[in-house]
Amino acid sequence: MNRRVTGALLLSLGTIAGTAGIAGAQDASALPGTGATGDITFGYAQYSTKTGPFWEKIASECEAANPGLNINLEQYVWQQAHDATAQRVAAGTFPDLLNTATIWVPEWLEGGALQPVTDDLVPPEIKADFVPALYEKGALIDGQSWGLPIAAATRALFYNKDLFTKAGLDPDKPPTTWDELKADAVAIKDKTGEFGYGHDAKGVQAFRYFGFFLWNNGGDFFTEDGKAAFNSQAGVDALQFLVDLNATGAMPDPVGTAIDVDLEPLFNSGKLGMVMDGNYVAANIPADVNWGVGLTPTKSADQDSVTWGVTDTLVVGKNADPARVKAVITCMYQPQVRTELDTNEGFVPVLQSQVDDPAFADPKMQTFIQTLASARFDPVTPKYSQMQELLKTAIQKALTGAASPQDALNEAADAYNALE
Secondary structure, three states: OOOOEEEOOOOOOOOOOOOOOOOOOOOOOOOOOOOOOEEEEEEEEOOOOOHHHHHHHHHHHHHHHOOOEEEEEEEEOHHHHHHHHHHHHHHOOOOOEEEEEHHHHHHHHHOOOEOOOOOOOOOHHHHHHEOHHHHHHOOEEOOEEOOEEEEEEEEEEEEEHHHHHHOOOOOOOOOOEHHHHHHHHHHHHHHHOOEEEEOOOOOOOHHHHHHHHHHOOOOOOEOOOOOEOOOOHHHHHHHHHHHHHHHOOOOOOHHHOOHHHHHHHHHHOOOEEEEEEEHHHHHHOOOOOOEEEEOOOEOOOOOOOOOEEEEEEEEEEOOOOHHHHHHHHHHHOOHHHHHHHHHHHOOOOOEHHHOOOHHHOOHHHHHHHHHHHHOEEOOOOOOHHHHHHHHHHHHHHHHHOOOOHHHHHHHHHHHHHOOO
């Protein structure tokens, strides 16, 4: 074995920033072999300090199961992921396998860097085992799969039960509608002095935190023909709600707070009543914080809650050898391997055979797992990064009073539709 491990690229929005494990990991052993030999490069994303040692171990075990197979690992850091990968696309040096953000897959496809994930790359028993919502809604473009889910998360409403109690609210009844969310946030601020709800309109995920309200008002980001739809009445109502909620003083300045830098630490210190966030952050919440999880609030009680599902994707380089790719995929998607990775990083399972594993038995984690069926995923468009910046600017204009929600969203929509 002559494996090389390099630190190269690469978190930006659309990725799943994992943390320490939430359950005891299982031992990944006796991986099946396919008889493939030769070199293959796998670029993996660093979610935590556990990621590198995990893939080193799995690579060694996969090589042992396939004598003559040499897996060269490249470690990526997310912050430079997009630009560094784009450079490799342009240079024709794309890895054989790459752990990338699903939102970037259309770009790599447009750049001619990928080959489709066909049946000769994935054993049928593994393909049949994927959680349908993740496999079908992730990197499926025009009916063709261009990647496999390698990490997954959903989001829900985290709330502080002690602050609910101090505010005279039922600690076992998180809000389910926008009106309840606003009332609870105001009550927490008025009765405890702490902020009732945190909203990120500063970071690269600003469009996503607006999206929770857009989707739960029946709206969407794009029309079927790819034009902007976030300036619909549903979008205007969603942004107006956030403007009105901000005006109550129950939120820290949303234009000045980002989820990871500001809101998560605030919640973890017991000084924030509610925040929308992903299942992967649960591991970082201190034991002395009494918290619960609820579904994403909807505009009205007669609507079904929609959450945001996020996947990172394993894509296959256009020049990768199919036999070697299949050998590595066969190793990577064994249930015991997946469960170890998912519990290490705080992800939800990507395989159906994992869902009932005791490692995921925690009721809070089960809430996230159950939301997968109703989750919606990032819009698939090569102009994703432009959309998120245009929409973030619009949201900030509305929240600061520089423009009305309608005018701000119309301006962003016009700019998006004018992109080449």
